[in-house]
Amino acid sequence: MKIAIPTNDRKTVAAHTGKCKEFAFYVIENGKLVSKNYEPNLHSHNHGEGCCGRHSGEVHHHDELIEIISKADLLLYLGMGKGLREDLEKESIKIEKAKFIYIEEILADI
Template sequence: MKIAVVTDDGKTICQHFGRAGYYLVASIENGQVIGKEQRPKSGHHTEGMQHNHAAGDCHGFNAHSQSVHAGMVSNITDCQLVIAGGMGMGARQSLSQAGIDVHMTDVADIDTTLKLYLEGKLPNLTERLH
C-alpha cells in the first residue's frame, strides 16, 4: 500500500490539499512504513493552475477546476490513500474517481499521523471537506 501525505516541508501535513507543494509518499508493508519518497505536486501555487472563480461557477467542479485537480492527482495514481489537513469537494471527487481514498486530520506531524493511521487510531475529520 502507498499513502500520499500533502506537505510543504516533508515533516508536517499541509492544512489544504490544493496549496501543498509536495507529496510525501509512504510505502507500507505488513503495517509498517518501509520507505518514503517526496514527489512534486501541482496545485494552486503552480503557475497556470490557479482556480478561476467566474460568476455562476460551482467552485471546484467547473471544467478548469477539474483539470487542475486531475493534475494534482496525476503524480500519485499508484497510491491508495491521501492524508491532508483539509480539501475542497472538487479535489475529493477527483481523488475518488482515481480510486484514491481520503483521510483528513488535524495531526500535524507526518510520522505521528502515519503511526496513528496504521494503528487504526486516526479519526477521519470529514468536516474538513469544504
C-alpha cells in the first residue's frame, strides 16, 4: 500500500493539506516500511493565506494536488478544505483523517 501524507517538516502531518510544503509517500508491505519519498506541493505556491477563491468568483483548481495525491492508495490528513475534499471524492481518491500528528506514530500503527 502506498500512503501519502501532507507535511511541512517531514515529521508531522501538515495542518492544511492544500498549503503543505510537500507530500511524503510511504510504501508499506506486510506491515513494514519498504520505501519513502517526497514530492513538493506545487499547488501551495498558488494558494495564499486567505480564501482559496471559491467564494470570490475566481476559479480555483486542485489539479496539481489531485495529480500528486492520486499516486497513492490512501491520503492521511489532518485538515482539508471542503473544495479539495469534494474534488478528491469526485476522483475516487481514498482519504482518511490521521489518528496521530507525528508521522512516526502513524507508521508504527500500520
